[in-house]
Amino acid sequence: MKAIALFVSCVLAISAEAACTLNLQKEDLGRGERWELSWDKVPGATGFILESPRTDPDTGTVTTRRRDVPIEAGTRVVTEVSVKTSQNLTIPYRVTAVGVADCSGTIDVTFVSSVVFERMTRKSVIPLVGSARGANNSNFKTSLRLRGTKRNQRGILLFHPANVPARDSDPVLTYSLPTTSDVIVYDDVVAAFGATGLGSIEIIPDFSSEHGWTVPYAEVRLFNVDATGTYGTLEAQTQAIDFLSGNPDAITSLILTTPGPELRVNLGVRAFEETIATMKVSRNGDVIASRDWPLTRDFLFFNSALASTGITPQPGDLITIEIPSGGGVPMYSLTDNRTNDPALFMPPTRIQFDVGAADVGF
Numbered sequence: 001m002k003a004i005a006l007f008v009s010c011v012l013a014i015s016a017e018a019a020c021t022l023n024l025q026k027e028d029l030g031r032g033e034r035w036e037l038s039w040d041k042v043p044g045a046t047g048f049i050l051e052s053p054r055t056d057p058d059t060g061t062v063t064t065r066r067r068d069v070p071i072e073a074g075t076r077v078v079t080e081v082s083v084k085t086s087q088n089l090t091i092p093y094r095v096t097a098v099g100v101a102d103c104s105g106t107i108d109v110t111f112v113s114s115v116v117f118e119r120m121t122r123k124s125v126i127p128l129v130g131s132a133r134g135a136n137n138s139n140f141k142t143s144l145r146l147r148g149t150k151r152n153q154r155g156i157l158l159f160h161p162a163n164v165p166a167r168d169s170d171p172v173l174t175y176s177l178p179t180t181s182d183v184i185v186y187d188d189v190v191a192a193f194g195a196t197g198l199g200s201i202e203i204i205p206d207f208s209s210e211h212g213w214t215v216p217y218a219e220v221r222l223f224n225v226d227a228t229g230t231y232g233t234l235e236a237q238t239q240a241i242d243f244l245s246g247n248p249d250a251i252t253s254l255i256l257t258t259p260g261p262e263l264r265v266n267l268g269v270r271a272f273e274e275t276i277a278t279m280k281v282s283r284n285g286d287v288i289a290s291r292d293w294p295l296t297r298d299f300l301f302f303n304s305a306l307a308s309t310g311i312t313p314q315p316g317d318l319i320t321i322e323i324p325s326g327g328g329v330p331m332y333s334l335t336d337n338r339t340n341d342p343a344l345f346m347p348p349t350r351i352q353f354d355v356g357a358a359d360v361g362f
Helices: 002-020 115-121 305-309
Strands: 025-030 036-040 045-057 061-069 076-082 091-099 105-111 125-131 139-147 154-160 172-177 185-188 199-204 217-226 229-235 253-257 263-271 275-283 286-295 300-304 318-322 328-337 342-345
Touching: 002 305, 036 091, 045 076, 061 076, 091 217, 125 217, 125 263, 125 328, 139 154, 139 172, 172 185, 199 263, 199 300, 217 342, 253 328, 263 275, 263 286, 263 305, 263 318, 275 305, 275 328, 286 305, 300 305, 318 328
Parallel strands: 229 342
Antiparallel strands: 025 036, 036 076, 045 061, 045 091, 091 105, 125 139, 125 199, 139 185, 139 217, 154 172, 154 199, 217 229, 253 318, 263 300, 263 328, 275 286, 275 318, 328 342
């Protein structure tokens, strides 16, 4: 009897293992950027968990992205994974059956670098610069100091005027920084491009066999000039990865409280790819105005609160700048109507000098 019982136990164990064959497979849906994962249904499973581990290159810390995959009609379970990356990236995906013990499988998926994504992420962006006369006899300018962060950094600065589509033929300056002690100074950087008005600047590095794609540090000051001196504010360089909607930690909105009449308000979004910028005004908890602005790649939208929202916000109203898809830097400025002293507000992000590797969706 003991021998029979042992035999039955072994058969049951083997059957349980056999029932847990996932037959995990992958299929390329388009240029190595989108893949379909599929596997057999498992008797007794109430659902599946799809996981992908990620290791921080600086700290070695491993974090795991997790997604619940429900069971639908058919004999197999199908789901899609998508990653945009600036360098070929192999990701191990692990599928685990819920409600069935020791039932899982792993498959490696290689995502191929996208040229469009490389162009969008292998650069640093100064979202707003200007050299222009404004309201109340203001005279705004922008100074820029570029300091090397690696040896032999070279590249271009590309100026895109505000409120018009960006073009590859927009004005360009070259930079060369042989050492980390070298500095290039522009007292009026927009004028250095031979331009006037508002716009944004891209810092696009040349590739270096020594340190890859790295950008210099940009010290940016926006200021008004008058007879007594200058009044100004500082601005930080940014990178697309912090704002792209495929990034689970992306920054997608910015809120301000409308000030009194002593300050004038301008709203803006510097887009990285095609997107919709939504400007909303709320009063006493109700949305009283909402306006959508479709923006093309590398477009800088910057305008008054009235032109941006369609109404004149009252002191205390909440203005929300939303970027529900695509990606862009939301921003607003407050300028003193008496002194023309400007202040610029953008979400704070970590400045990255190594812009060679980036991805969203993983």
